Amino acid sequence: MLETAAGFALLSALSPTAVLVGAVYLGSASPRRTTLVYLAGALTTTVIIGIVLLVALRAGGLSLPGNRTPRYGLRLALGVVALAGGLYMTRRRPKPPDPAKKKKPGLVSRTMSRPEPLFAFVTGVIVFLPSASFLAAVQAIATAKASDLATALTLITVIVIDVILIWLPFLFYLAAPELTTSTLKRFNAWLRAHGHAIVAGALLVVGGLLIGNGISGLT
Numbered sequence: 354m355l356e357t358a359a360g361f362a363l364l365s366a367l368s369p370t371a372v373l374v375g376a377v378y379l380g381s382a383s384p385r386r387t388t389l390v391y392l393a394g395a396l397t398t399t400v401i402i403g404i405v406l407l408v409a410l411r412a413g414g415l416s417l418p419g420n421r422t423p424r425y426g427l428r429l430a431l432g433v434v435a436l437a438g439g440l441y442m443t444r445r446r447p448k449p450p451d452p453a454k455k456k457k458p459g460l461v462s463r464t465m466s467r468p469e470p471l472f473a474f475v476t477g478v479i480v481f482l483p484s485a486s487f488l489a490a491v492q493a494i495a496t497a498k499a500s501d502l503a504t505a506l507t508l509i510t511v512i513v514i515d516v517i518l519i520w521l522p523f524l525f526y527l528a529a530p531e532l533t534t535s536t537l538k539r540f541n542a543w544l545r546a547h548g549h550a551i552v553a554g555a556l557l558v559v560g561g562l563l564i565g566n567g568i569s570g571l572t
Contacts, residue, residue, distance in 0.1 A: 358490040358507055361562075362514035364555050365486035369548030371395075371518040374465055374480055376537040379526050381468060388526075390470040392519045394477020399512045402483050403491050407508060410495035422571060427492060429567025435485035436560025442553035477519075486559045487515055 378387045413423075464476045490511045494504055513520075526533040544551070 358493040358511050359514060361486045361490035361493060361559065362511040364559050365484045365490060365515050366517050367551060367555050368480065368484075368518060369544040369551060370461060370480050371516075372522075372537070372544055373541055374461070374476055375519055375522050376534075376541045377465055378473065379522065379537060380534055383468070384526065384530075385523075386470065387468070387473045388519065388523050390473040391477040392516060392523070394474035395481040395516045395519055396477075396512065397474075398478045398481045399483070399487070399515050403487075403508055403512055406483075406488065406491045407495045407504070410492060425567045425570030427496075427567075428489070428563050429571065431485055431489050431492065432560045432563025432565075432567055434560075435489075435556045436564060438485065439553050439556030439558075439560055442549065442556065481516065485556065485563075487511075489559060489563055490515075 374391065375388065378384060378391055381387050461476060461479055464472045464479065467473075491508070494507050494511065497504075499507070522533060522537060525536075
């Protein structure tokens with residue numbers, strides 16, 4: 354259970370947007386406070402959705418041996434959604450910006466540009482809305498036959514991994530602020546160039562794994 358859930362959580366954590374926001378906040382006027390509030394928003398989203406989904410799946414009895422078909426059917430459905438998203442992103446490559454047209458900033462860009470703690474919190478909530486990978490991680494926990502303690506510890510591990518691109522750079526920043534900031538800026542530039550491919554690839558991998566696991570469980 355832990356290996357499967359942690360693997361999906363790690364794929365969920367590969368968010369270029371999370372790195373971009375983290376780099377901006379660590380370079381802001383109040384890097385520590387802003388980053389911690391951003392982390393609080395991210396944790397609020399992941400904790401609430403993780404618990405609600407876990408309780409709902411357990412209440413539906415998907416962990417019971419008699420519900421093998423709906424359990425693996427759900428994994429297959431999640432895989433199809435993730436794979437479809439990855440294929441869509443693969444075919445729809447981002448267009449180069451047109452200098453003649455002024456692009457309207459997105460919601461995350463607008464909230465990220467505001468220095469107030471409330472907007473940093475909202476940014477964390479938005480950026481860490483659940484992905485197919487995170488849902489798959491929680492589903493793997495909910496459908497496993499494990500004790501309440503093991504289930505709780507695994508869910509905590511998944512949540513910690515899901516927000517790793519916030520707290521890990523923050524710890525590095527506390528140890529070496531200038532080096533971390535400059536490294537994040539370079540990494541962010543690389544992500545801007547390859548972020549679309551990374552997200553598409555992650556969705557394809559997650560979709561393929563879930564579809565394969567779903568089919569093997571149903572046959």
